[in-house]
Amino acid sequence: xxxxxxxxxxxxxxxxxxxxxxxxxxxxxxxxxxxxxxxxxxxxxxxxxxxxxxxxxxxxxxxxxxxxxxxxxxxxxxxxxxxxxxxxxxxxxxxxxxxxxxxxxxxxxxxxxxxxxxxxxxxxxxxxxxxxxxxxxxxxxxxxxxxxxxxxxxxxxxxxxxxxxxxxxxxxxxxxxxxxxxxxxxxxxxxxxxxxxxxxxxxxxxxxxxxxxxxxxxxxxxxxxxxxxxxxxxxxxxxx
Amino acid sequence: xxxxxxxxxxxxxxxxxxxxxxxxxxxxxxxxxxxxxxxxxxxxxxxxxxxxxxxxxxxxxxxxxxxxxxxxxxxxxxxxxxxxxxxxxxxxxxxxxxxxxxxxxxxxxxxxxxxxxxxxxxxxxxxxxxxxxxxxxxxxxxxxxxxxxxxxxxxxxxxxxxxxxxxxxxxxxxxxxxxxxxxxxxxxxxxxxxxxxxxxxxxxxxxxx
Numbered sequence: 026x027x028x029x030x031x032x033x034x035x036x037x038x039x040x041x042x043x044x045x046x047x048x049x050x051x052x053x054x055x056x057x058x059x060x061x062x063x064x065x066x067x068x069x070x071x072x073x074x075x076x077x078x079x080x081x082x083x084x085x086x087x088x089x090x091x092x093x094x095x096x097x098x099x100x101x102x103x104x105x106x107x108x109x110x111x112x113x114x115x116x117x118x119x120x121x122x123x124x125x126x127x128x129x130x131x132x133x134x135x136x137x138x139x140x141x142x143x144x145x146x147x148x149x150x151x152x153x154x155x156x157x158x159x160x161x162x163x164x165x166x167x168x169x170x171x172x173x174x175x176x177x178x179x180x181x182x183x184x185x186x187x188x189x190x191x192x193x194x195x196x197x198x199x200x201x202x203x204x205x206x207x208x209x210x211x212x213x214x215x216x217x218x219x220x221x222x223x224x225x226x227x228x229x230x231x232x233x234x235x236x237x238x239x240x241x242x243x244x245x246x247x248x249x250x251x252x253x254x255x256x257x258x259x260x261x262x263x264x265x
Numbered sequence: 266x267x268x269x270x271x272x273x274x275x276x277x278x279x280x281x282x283x284x285x286x287x288x289x290x291x292x293x294x295x296x297x298x299x300x301x302x303x304x305x306x307x308x309x310x311x312x313x314x315x316x317x318x319x320x321x322x323x324x325x326x327x328x329x330x331x332x333x334x335x336x337x338x339x340x341x342x343x344x345x346x347x348x349x350x351x352x353x354x355x356x357x358x359x360x361x362x363x364x365x366x367x368x369x370x371x372x373x374x375x376x377x378x379x380x381x382x383x384x385x386x387x388x389x390x391x392x393x394x395x396x397x398x399x400x401x402x403x404x405x406x407x408x409x410x411x412x413x414x415x416x417x418x419x420x421x422x423x424x425x426x427x428x429x430x431x432x433x434x435x436x437x438x439x440x441x442x443x444x445x446x447x448x449x450x451x452x453x454x455x456x457x458x459x460x461x462x463x464x465x466x467x468x469x470x471x472x473x474x
Contacts, residue, residue: 115275119278
């Protein structure tokens, strides 16, 4: 479970995130919806212990991101979109192993987990090839595998389908839905309304660092009397 | 395995699989540096060799007294005495390496055990001129020591009391390769330090990040 309590981050004079409070339960996908620069990535980075909050805190399965960052990191899997940050000169297996080892997995569990992932994502053909020449889709599969090799119970997705073609996007989206079936707590950041509508159980709309509203898709449609999430979003952030 | 060793191992694999890094950081330096230092050594040797050559040290000599030291200089096969109307200009232009002026009454003063001097004009921007100066100074020192020894003998004193230690220098290496090797021995430790430091920079950045 993720519990953000008045989470805030200031970069000099700029307040990137202000008093963000929300919860994400097990088996739930919560969409973090906002324009570029709204504070989505900063929020996720704080939850992932990559950034230290300037105010507030968050609990990841009961572990504080400030006091127990190491424990928190073991609980979470992170997947970013765009450049996925794999090491081109390492093979797919070496990339996945590297992150498994960083998460203190023992050799036996790591090998078993990697074999499962290779089978699951049909990576048999290229698991021992260097990542540098992979297609975006292949890289994304490796990135997904890397993010879950240590079997985290919480997943943070930051625009994971950015720049991907239809097939690769489907792989990622199917995987996110599968994570929900596995009872993981999931935060999914995006600026694509269709994706959010399709995947998320609840939505948090963030604008200029502040949460302006949150609830289910039905809640938004009813409250703002609109069936079109895109129009609704523009109306919401436009008003602010 | 702790995190540092995991990251370090990954970085090493990453670096050693990068052909550009291998060529730029290891292969090229190992091929290029010996060549550079070889050339440097040869260049330095060339600037010192002229002293040994017949007529290699071109000087202008003003010696109206026809002094003993003047005759010694004239008798050296590696010294070529040139005429000069303006010593300073000729030294500057490189026509001669040194101008040596022995004043009138020099020999007489030596004989009377009085203090005297010799003026040497050289170009401090020219390596050859500086080398020639060292060579001539050595000759003058030798001559000066000879005079002192002669004076001590005249007083029934042994000249060796002035030089209680005679230094004998030997080198196992050939003279022509010695300079290059000396340069290499000076630079190689520095290069090893640079190599050792530059390798883990990527890892260090990764670790700090």
